[in-house]
Amino acid sequence: MQNSDDLMDPAVQECPYGYYARLRAQAPVYRMPNTGFHLVTGFDVAREAIRQPDLFLSGVSPMALADDGIPQEIIDIYTSGGWLPLASCSTSDPPRHTRIRRFLEGLFTAERVRRATPMIDKVAAELIAGFGERTQVAFVQDFAHPLPMYVIADLIGVPRGDIARFKAWSDAIVEPFSLMVTRERRIECAKLVVEMQQYFAEMIAERRREPRDDMLTEAIQHRDTDGSAFDMQELITILTIDLLASGNETTTAAISSGMKLLLEDPAPIAAVRQNPRLLENLAEEILRLESPAQGMFRRCAASARLGDVELAEGELLSIRFGAANRDPGQFPDPDRIDLHRRKPGNHLAFGVGRHVCVGAALARQELISAFRALLDRLDDFRPAPDMPAPRYLPSFFGRNLDELHLCFSHRKV
Numbered sequence: 116m117q118n119s120d121d122l123m124d125p126a127v128q129e130c131p132y133g134y135y136a137r138l139r140a141q142a143p144v145y146r147m148p149n150t151g152f153h154l155v156t157g158f159d160v161a162r163e164a165i166r167q168p169d170l171f172l173s174g175v176s177p178m179a180l181a182d183d184g185i186p187q188e189i190i191d192i193y194t195s196g197g198w199l200p201l202a203s204c205s206t207s208d209p210p211r212h213t214r215i216r217r218f219l220e221g222l223f224t225a226e227r228v229r230r231a232t233p234m235i236d237k238v239a240a241e242l243i244a245g246f247g248e249r250t251q252v253a254f255v256q257d258f259a260h261p262l263p264m265y266v267i268a269d270l271i272g273v274p275r276g277d278i279a280r281f282k283a284w285s286d287a288i289v290e291p292f293s294l295m296v297t298r299e300r301r302i303e304c305a306k307l308v309v310e311m312q313q314y315f316a317e318m319i320a321e322r323r324r325e326p327r328d329d330m331l332t333e334a335i336q337h338r339d340t341d342g343s344a345f346d347m348q349e350l351i352t353i354l355t356i357d358l359l360a361s362g363n364e365t366t367t368a369a370i371s372s373g374m375k376l377l378l379e380d381p382a383p384i385a386a387v388r389q390n391p392r393l394l395e396n397l398a399e400e401i402l403r404l405e406s407p408a409q410g411m412f413r414r415c416a417a418s419a420r421l422g423d424v425e426l427a428e429g430e431l432l433s434i435r436f437g438a439a440n441r442d443p444g445q446f447p448d449p450d451r452i453d454l455h456r457r458k459p460g461n462h463l464a465f466g467v468g469r470h471v472c473v474g475a476a477l478a479r480q481e482l483i484s485a486f487r488a489l490l491d492r493l494d495d496f497r498p499a500p501d502m503p504a505p506r507y508l509p510s511f512f513g514r515n516l517d518e519l520h521l522c523f524s525h526r527k528v
């Protein structure tokens with residue numbers, strides 16, 4: 116691989132699929148010379164790695180991988196004003212992972228998502244109603260971002276009126292994971308996260324006094340199999356990282372990318388209008404083609420072989436879900452939306468096995484509700500003229516559009 120052909124290069128991250136395709140063909144388990152991480156880009160090798168969670172551990176703190184690790188200054192900001200965040204569910208291993216996951220899994224069962232669906236549909240409808248007579252919107256800001264935020268806020272029990280403050284907070288949690296931020300920005304982010312922690316500490320105190328029917332109360336009242344409750348550091352981590360950060364940016368990314376894909380290829384719109392059952396397949400194709408979590412880390416617990424590569428204990432893998440999901444060996448004609456794939460949900464956008472996304476059922480429903488509402492109410496989607504074209508923000512982890520200026524007409528309903 117040539118040096119300019121580097122996944123740490125923002126230009127490559129803007130559209131990494133050509134790079135992924137070359138790697139997959141030449142070296143599906145490839146050691147990046149500048150970082151030492153192994154990029155895993157083939158579907159079979161990616162699945163093989165995540166299916167062996169005791170050999171390929173999840174306990175890797177992406178923030179600690181920055182050149183200077185986690186600076187003392189940042190640790191001090193947390194410990195003096197708030198709580199040092201614990202590892203997220205996704206970046207921990209048993210026994211901690213088992214303890215947190217046992218709680219989280221119960222929150223997003225198919226039955227609970229079914230019960231939440233009318234609320235999700237209502238949020239989507241209200242956001243579109245909020246467009247009023249307009250025929251041009253900033254799609255990320257006006258729709259794709261608020262939708263999952265309102266939904267999770269409602270489920271957790273955060274008042275709508277407080278949500279305006281969440282965008283800056285949630286960016287501050289997610290940005291450092293991108294591995295692309297400066298030290299100054301990481302410090303700013305830590306301060307914002309502490310603000311968010313303080314907000315939730317107050318909410319927790321309120322719910323302890325007056326329990327309600329919401330996830331915040333459930334988290335406080337939860338008892339593990341040994342009878343222990345979550346302590347404050349655990350509660351804060353679950354609320355801010357496992358529920359808010361893990362779910363919001365990813366779902367926003369999926370909705371925004373989905374709209375961008377339909378601007379590039381509108382044929383699926385007519386197909387879905389003719390057969391609304393295809394909406395589920397459209398959601399799966401969006402997740403497959405523009406996987407919001409492009410890559411997650413794994414660390415070798417012992418020496419191991421993956422594909423034809425020998426790995427030593429401690430070596431790091433970045434499993435590129437975004438690459439595996441366009442593997443032509445698994446998905447014929449992988450770069451286009453195909454609403455008739457044999458097993459449309461058989462991609463790795465939510466991972467598989469021990470760490471498979473706990474919020475997958477919710478995220479799928481959010482995508483379905485979002486696109487049902489959009490396609491029912493609006494038409495003639497096109498990029499807004501004289502506005503900057505949408506760009507993907509540089510990130511080693513996520514796939515978020517900075518903005519998507521969208522024009523449309525209103526359908527007569």
Ligand code: HEM
Nearest residue numbers: 204205361362365366369408411464465466470472474478
């Ligand atoms: C389109 C939206 C979403 C995508 C693409 C996505 C993707 C993923 C992926 C790939 C993983 C597995 C990571 C691994 O194997 O290492 C994961 C785990 C996780 N996701 Fe999601 N996610 C989405 C939405 C959500 C939502 C809505 C929530 C919660 C509200 C959520 C919470 C979590 C949690 C807590 C984990 C950790 C599970 C574990 O490690 O056992 N995600 N997600």
